[in-house]
Amino acid sequence: MHGSLRVRIKNLPAKPGVYIFKNSEGRVIYVGKAKSLRNRVSSYFHADSGDSPKTRLLVREIMDMDYVLAGSELEALLLESNLIKRYKPHYNIRLKDDTGYPFLKLTNEPFPRLEFTRRVEADGARYFGPYSSAAGLRETLRFIRRVFPMRMCAEMKKSPCMYYHIEKCPGPCSGGISPEEYRDNIRAAALFLDGRAADVVVSLEKEMLQAAAEERFEKAAVLRDRLKALASVVSRQQNAVFADRQDRDAVGVAVEGRLACAVVMSVRRGLMTGHESFLLEVPDGETREAAMSAFLKLHYAHAGTVPREVIVSHEPPDADLINEMLTERAGRKAKLTHPKRGAKLNMATTALENASQKLADAAVKDKLDREKRRSMTIALTRRTGAEKPIVRILGFDISTIHGGNTVGSAVSFLEAAPEKDGYRKYIIKGSGRDDFSSMTEMAERHFRRVARGAEPAPDLVLVDGGKGQVSAAAKGIAASGFEPFPLIIGYAKKTGVSHIHGRKTPLMLAEEEPSSWLVRRVIAEAHRFAISFHRKKRGQAMTES
CATH class of the missing domain: 3.40.1440.10 (GIY-YIG endonuclease)
Structure with missing residues (x-):
């Protein structure tokens, strides 16, 4: 030191x-x-x-x-x-998925709506989650919108929009649904997301019988259909775990090498309502207790709902402080429990067994993924005739509309996997109005950073385009003064032809080749990253104007 x-x-x-x-x-x-x-x-x-x-x-x-x-x-x-x-x-110790786990956000508006998000903000909205599967959560969101109709538009207009006309929205903007009925739908959706589907069923049954008694048969039929849709969900939650009907989570954590898995099993009103699993990256030699502590802090510091009790398979070393955090986040008394016997121990053991199994599955998948990525890099090195193994790939792309708000993206892949810490965005500053001059500027700026050690040097540079884009990138790299000059390949998506800088004969990669899959993956990711940045810049420009 x-x-x-x-x-x-x-x-x-x-x-x-x-x-x-x-x-x-x-x-x-x-x-x-x-x-x-x-x-x-x-x-x-x-x-x-x-x-x-x-x-x-x-x-x-x-x-x-x-x-x-x-x-x-x-x-x-x-x-x-x-x-x-x-x-x-x-x-x-940190969550393996660096994109952030997804939540459902119930907005704070006169007519609230549910939306998918990965950010929790102090905006008065209510958040449910985090969830481990984005695809599963989107399916849940579609189910909720079908069973409990609510608006989908980001900004409520004064007249019905497309969603109303295709029967995806009840039309609160035009009086298609009363404020009271809309609030009932939102309340039921929130209860459902809280794991209280059984309570929703009881409420709907009462409402359906009352509607039938008052001869409002159309309304009773709508409620009947909602009950049918909820039936399968409720049947999966009927096994009572605790007779006291308290809300609890059971957390099990398993560790193997530099990978860990945490499983959160949720009990609401004494009934098992579901579970989520989360992968974590841990330093070598880390204990389960330390992994448990890190996960509880990462998870419940941002969780939409904190139950009254969290049961753990391993007691964290800072249990008292985590107890304090749970209480603060819940807004009422909450406690951490490391059980020694009884039903709580059984639940903690079940959570641990689930975590161990999912960790074993993840380890096998991780091994297969590594082998697949290794085969792709070996194949690409061989097909391009590179002088050394291609380990690090840099992908460039430009996004613009008629020369306005031009931006560039640089994405980094290490051993055929995205390295998102190495992603960079560039706002094109020059007067050039075409892809070529923009590519030259971005390549020069990025490789000046490489030359001074601020960015790692790539073994291969991939650009979206043909000979023109390859020459433009090469011009920028040469202007940066960086040496040794990297291998540069331009991939034309329409023809599948790959142009290599300094070679007359293009490289033809068959679609089924592992090397072709890797090239297309990098190009697609660079394009996605550039497009998303361009849309953001264009949106800001429209707002400012």
């Missing part, structure tokens, strides 16, 4: 907060919380601090440090969770 860092650590305040360790490149490698920043950070550099291999490796890499003061240890815990999600530090 160099002298200036030693002095900074010595002068740290003895107050709660979050400390941030960085390596020689300025990259965040670890985020931690502390009741006393001075005591906790100093402990890493004591002679007896290297008990664990993880700590020894971490300390060797620490070259810089930052910190953020917090009002309490609980506030530090919540901030730590947010920073881990933001920086994804190598030595922290």
Whole structure:
């Protein structure tokens, strides 16, 4: 540890907060919380601090440090969770899916709507989740909209929109549904998402019988159809787990190598309502207890609903602080339980068994994926005649409409897998109004960063287009002064022809070839990333005008 860092650590305040360790490149490698920043950070550099291999490796890499003061240890815990999600530090336990797990958002409006989101904001809306499967959640959203009709438009107009005319919306904008009936639909949807489908059924049955008694047969028929749709869901939730009808979650965590799996089993009103599984990346040698602590903080710091009790298969070392966090997030008393016997132990054991099985399945899939990716990189190296193995690929694309709001994207693939920390966006600044000049500018700017060590050097550069785009990219890389010059290939999607810089004969890749699949995957991802950025910039420009 160099002298200036030693002095900074010595002068740290003895107050709660979050400390941030960085390596020689300025990259965040670890985020931690502390009741006393001075005591906790100093402990890493004591002679007896290297008990664990993880700590020894971490300390060797620490070259810089930052910190953020917090009002309490609980506030530090919540901030730590947010920073881990933001920086994804190598030595922290973190969720494997870095896109963020999905939620359903019930908006805070006179006529609320449900929407899919990956961000939880302090906007007065109610959030349900997180869920582990985006596809499954979208299917749930379609089911809810069908059973409990509600508006789908982002902004409610004064007259019926397309959704009303295709019978996807009850039409609150035109008086097609009364405010009271609309509120009933929203209330029922929220109960359903809370795992209380049985309560919804009871309410609908009463309403259906009343409608029939009042000879409102059309209304009774609508309610009958909703009950039929809910029947299959309710039948899966009929097995009572606890007689006291309390809301609980059971969390099991399994760890193997650098991968962990957490399973959350949900019990609402004493009935099992479902479960979600989450994969985590963990440092080598991490314990189940530490993994449990990290997962509980990551999950419940952002969860839409916190039950009264969370049952765990392994007791985290900071159980008291997590208890405090659960209570704060729930807005009422909530507790963490590590059971020793009875029904709660059985549930914790079941959650652990599910986590172990899903972890084993994920490990097999991960191995197969690695083997598949390796075969693709070997095939691409062989087919292109590259002088060294193609390990890191950089994909370039330009997005514009008539030369306006032109942007560029650079996506990074490492061993045939997306490396999203290496994705970069570029706003094209030059006066060029065509793809070629824009490509040249982006390539030069990006490779200037590579030349000074701010970005890793790729083994292959893929551009979306033909000879013109390849020449434009080569011109930009040459202007950057970076050496050695990388292999550059342009892939024309319409013809499937790949043009290699400096070679007269193009490369023809058959669609079924592993190397072709990898090239198309990188090009498609670069295109997607560029398009999404361009839409955002275009939307901002329209708003400003």
